[in-house]
Amino acid sequence: MLIKPTQHSPMDELLYKALEYGLSLGxxxxxxRWQRDSGSVAGFRNGQFEFSTTYHSEGVAVRxxxxxxxxxxxxxRLELEGVLEAVERAVKLAKAAGRMRKTxxxxxxEALARxxxxxxxxxxxxxxLLKSLDEYVDKSLSARRLVAHVWTTEKRVVTSDGADVYSxxxxxxxFAMLIKHEPSLGSLQRDVFLGxxxxxxxxxxEKVLEEESKKLGQLLERARSVAPGRYDVVFSPEMxxxxxxxxxxxxxxxxxxxxxxxxxxxxxxxxxxxxxxxIGSELVNITDYPAIPGTYGFYLVDDEGVVARPxxxxxxxxxxxxxxxxxxAAVIGGxxxxxxxxxxxxxEPIPRMSNTYLEPxxxxxxxxxxxxxxGIYMVSYTEWNINDTRYSGRYGILEGYLIENGEVKHxxxxxxxxxxxxxxxNVDAVGRDFQLFVGTCGKGNPSQGIxxxxxxxxxxxxxxxxxx
Numbered sequence: 340m341l342i343k344p345t346q347h348s349p350m351d352e353l354l355y356k357a358l359e360y361g362l363s364l365g366x367x368x369x370x371x372r373w374q375r376d377s378g379s380v381a382g383f384r385n386g387q388f389e390f391s392t393t394y395h396s397e398g399v400a401v402r403x404x405x406x407x408x409x410x411x412x413x414x415x416r417l418e419l420e421g422v423l424e425a426v427e428r429a430v431k432l433a434k435a436a437g438r439m440r441k442t443x444x445x446x447x448x449e450a451l452a453r454x455x456x457x458x459x460x461x462x463x464x465x466x467x468l469l470k471s472l473d474e475y476v477d478k479s480l481s482a483r484r485l486v487a488h489v490w491t492t493e494k495r496v497v498t499s500d501g502a503d504v505y506s507x508x509x510x511x512x513x514f515a516m517l518i519k520h521e522p523s524l525g526s527l528q529r530d531v532f533l534g535x536x537x538x539x540x541x542x543x544x545e546k547v548l549e550e551e552s553k554k555l556g557q558l559l560e561r562a563r564s565v566a567p568g569r570y571d572v573v574f575s576p577e578m579x580x581x582x583x584x585x586x587x588x589x590x591x592x593x594x595x596x597x598x599x600x601x602x603x604x605x606x607x608x609x610x611x612x613x614x615x616x617x618i619g620s621e622l623v624n625i626t627d628y629p630a631i632p633g634t635y636g637f638y639l640v641d642d643e644g645v646v647a648r649p650x651x652x653x654x655x656x657x658x659x660x661x662x663x664x665x666x667x668a669a670v671i672g673g674x675x676x677x678x679x680x681x682x683x684x685x686x687e688p689i690p691r692m693s694n695t696y697l698e699p700x701x702x703x704x705x706x707x708x709x710x711x712x713x714g715i716y717m718v719s720y721t722e723w724n725i726n727d728t729r730y731s732g733r734y735g736i737l738e739g740y741l742i743e744n745g746e747v748k749h750x751x752x753x754x755x756x757x758x759x760x761x762x763x764x765n766v767d768a769v770g771r772d773f774q775l776f777v778g779t780c781g782k783g784n785p786s787q788g789i790x791x792x793x794x795x796x797x798x799x800x801x802x803x804x805x806x807x
Contacts, residue, residue, distance in 0.1 A: 378490020407434030502644020579795030619763030697795030700769025
């Protein structure tokens with residue numbers, strides 16, 4: 340039975356006709372999502388205006404379960420004929436996929452949302468913003484590039500089993516690439532990402548750009564290669580973010596665990612037959628929660644109509660929950676935790692991160708450093724690499740300092756090489772501070788880049804391998 344909204348508009352009629360048509364073609368489930376993205380973006384290079392443009396993307400996506408398979412189709416045509424053609428394609432693809440499957444596709448049963456929400460608009464002109472911010476960047480840099488992006492995403496998701504959700508979410512994003520080069524010393528590059536879903540999301544950007552750009556020259560001149568060996572490493576909140584995102588967030592995506600991303604973004608060290616693995620010490624608690632106000636990864640309802648809630652990925656060092664949508668929740672006999680996200684109208688919703696973080700502990704950050712006899716304080720990274728299953732990683736030190744007998748000494752350069760169980764299993768101190776950092780997470784084929792944040796507190800992991 341279709342549950343229809345109490346009030347109607349031309350878009351209501353179009354979306355609900357699409358649902359009815361899909362069911363008439365033999366689908367057991369139909370999902371229709373209208374999405375519109377519109378915004379403006381600008382860039383400056385070395386203080387000079389580089390580009391400015393506006394854009395608009397709008398269309399309808401359809402997913403259908405039919406004949407044991409799941410099919411997806413999309414169309415930029417918003418008249419009835421174009422939408423119904425997309426429905427036909429989705430149902431045909433579902434039936435064709437079903438003939439190839441050993442096990443029919445099922446979706447978890449959920450209490451689906453029926454409401455609308457919108458956030459206040461963000462009034463920022465990208466060109467004016469960049470012109471102002473460039474004044475704060477150290478002009479002695481060898482190269483600097485600033486990009487600002489302001490846009491709004493509107494979505495309407497309706498499903499044949501009862502979801503009906505409208506959302507309107509604005510976002511602002513700032514990217515700075517800062518490069519310092521000295522012929523006798525080499526080069527350093529610092530990438531800065533700021534953003535969010537509120538007007539004040541990039542407040543303080545001037546100070547950040549000023550400090551980070553000035554720091555590059557000092558690090559290039561003073562940093563010494565670290566002596567290879569084992570060190571107790573104190574990681575900053577920024578490092579907590581990239582480590583959580585890459586070594587826990589991605590391998591905890593349930594579609595990845597079951598092999599869907601195997602030929603695309605990779606696999607996972609967690610396997611279907613052994614989901615409740617121990618990956619860290621009892622101090623390690625990691626959460627993904629979309630509904631944190633103002634964050635870049637914010638949403639209240641996912642693209643299948645499931646209401647967002649905290650996903651408790653790791654509790655006391657043990658894997659307890661995974662990022663999933665309705666399809667993969669049904670595979671393990673559970674419920675969706677609202678992880679289904681799509682980056683545009685012509686992309687399907689798949690399990691994605693939102694705001695992923697290590698939860699704070701009870702140490703003061705200064706206490707962690709003063710308690711460290713021989714270590715490295717790693718503040719930020721130059722680059723990172725991680726293997727296909729997200730088990731082994733290598734993180735280059737951009738800003739890092741030697742710790743001797745509880746005191747921060749001179750800057751160092753090198754790489755921290757870790758296996759995921761070693762990184763999190765050796766954690767023995769977690770700070771009470773907390774900070775989130777902005778990123779764009781890539782996944783899928785065709786590729787989807789979505790807004791996320793990642794972070795946590797300062798924390799220490801004992802006896803990690805550091806190399807030059």
